[in-house]
Amino acid sequence: MMTKAYQSIDVPFEYRHTCWFCGEPYFESYAFMPSPNYEQQAAPVLLPCCEECYGFCHGLKVSGLDLLRDKVKEKLHRKYEQHLQIGVNWTREELAASEFEGKALEGFRESAWAMFEIAKERVNYSGWPLTIDGLPVAGLTARFQIEFDGIVYTSLAHATEQLAQAYAIPQSYLAQVLEVVGRQRLAYAIRFAKSTGGASEEEREASIRSLQHLVAEEAALDTVDPEASAGVDVALDDIQSLIIARIQVMPQAIHWALTHGITTLHQLSAQEEAFFDDFMPESELVAFTYFNGLQVYFEKRESDPHWAARQDPNRDLFAKINSSQG
Numbered sequence: 150m151m152t153k154a155y156q157s158i159d160v161p162f163e164y165r166h167t168c169w170f171c172g173e174p175y176f177e178s179y180a181f182m183p184s185p186n187y188e189q190q191a192a193p194v195l196l197p198c199c200e201e202c203y204g205f206c207h208g209l210k211v212s213g214l215d216l217l218r219d220k221v222k223e224k225l226h227r228k229y230e231q232h233l234q235i236g237v238n239w240t241r242e243e244l245a246a247s248e249f250e251g252k253a254l255e256g257f258r259e260s261a262w263a264m265f266e267i268a269k270e271r272v273n274y275s276g277w278p279l280t281i282d283g284l285p286v287a288g289l290t291a292r293f294q295i296e297f298d299g300i301v302y303t304s305l306a307h308a309t310e311q312l313a314q315a316y317a318i319p320q321s322y323l324a325q326v327l328e329v330v331g332r333q334r335l336a337y338a339i340r341f342a343k344s345t346g347g348a349s350e351e352e353r354e355a356s357i358r359s360l361q362h363l364v365a366e367e368a369a370l371d372t373v374d375p376e377a378s379a380g381v382d383v384a385l386d387d388i389q390s391l392i393i394a395r396i397q398v399m400p401q402a403i404h405w406a407l408t409h410g411i412t413t414l415h416q417l418s419a420q421e422e423a424f425f426d427d428f429m430p431e432s433e434l435v436a437f438t439y440f441n442g443l444q445v446y447f448e449k450r451e452s453d454p455h456w457a458a459r460q461d462p463n464r465d466l467f468a469k470i471n472s473s474q475g
């Protein structure tokens with residue numbers, strides 16, 4: 150019996166003429182052989198490619214199809230980095246409203262969002278499930294992928310590299326912050342690293358230590374019911390601003406917490422997204438500064454109950470919430 154020279158993957162009807170990697174129009178099939186060939190694959194697998202992905206595949210030596218896919222995606226990310234960053238730097242509305250001058254810039258504005266959308270679709274494209282003669286190709290995994298802001302990255306390391314670049318954060322610092330807070334809090338890690346990453350090395354080390362401390366506190370409180378009680382109606386003017394550990398705690402932030410019935414670090418972290426939704430429209434820096442201030446405030450109240458009960462200038466307001474709890 151003759152062995153087939155090639156194995157062709159099954160291509161569903163609606164995907165004829167489509168690149169398996171990125172969804173662009175078909176150009177040529179790439180004959181993939183693993184290297185090193187751990188599974189002793191006998192014949193190359195033919196993968197439909199667009200012209201660009203076909204080019205990327207050449208020169209890649211990897212031991213499996215999912216690694217090949219990831220490397221092609223990483224090359225797409227790198228090549229279209231500028232296009233993908235359009236989404237980071239502008240929303241569609243901002244781009245439409247921005248007042249670019251001159252013909253060239255006008256053209257840029259019109260095409261920029263389209264370029265972003267195309268690049269995003271290509272890097273996010275997940276292909277179709279691979280089968281050969283109806284049998285699923287084993288061992289193809291997407292479990293290391295991570296999505297942020299609607300864009301898929303091949304791994305946490307890949308996301309860290311690209312997002313550090315996009316947000317102008319030192320890459321090793323973002324990686325350190327992520328190690329402390331965990332990959333499921335990527336958005337928080339970026340905000341934190343962005344607002345503290347410009348400082349000196351000593352200050353960044355101090356930021357990492359305080360972050361470790363906060364995360365440990367949150368973990369310790371994890372057994373406490375995070376449900377916040379009903380908020381109280383408090384006037385902004387009745388709230389006093391304060392400075393703790395050289396960090397200013399803004400009345401607006403305290404007001405938000407009180408009206409949402411939030412009195413602990415743990416409740417605050419459970420409502421983190423809601424907090425940022427409310428303050429991001431003012432600016433990312435404002436939102437982060439407010440949040441950071443509240444964290445420090447609640448940490449102080451929790452670690453020093455005597456202070457919270459006797460000296461905190463807003464103690465009467467917090468007492469209102471505590472007395473409405475029951």
Ligand SMILES: [Zn+2]
Nearest residue numbers: 168171199202
């Ligand atoms: Zn392609």
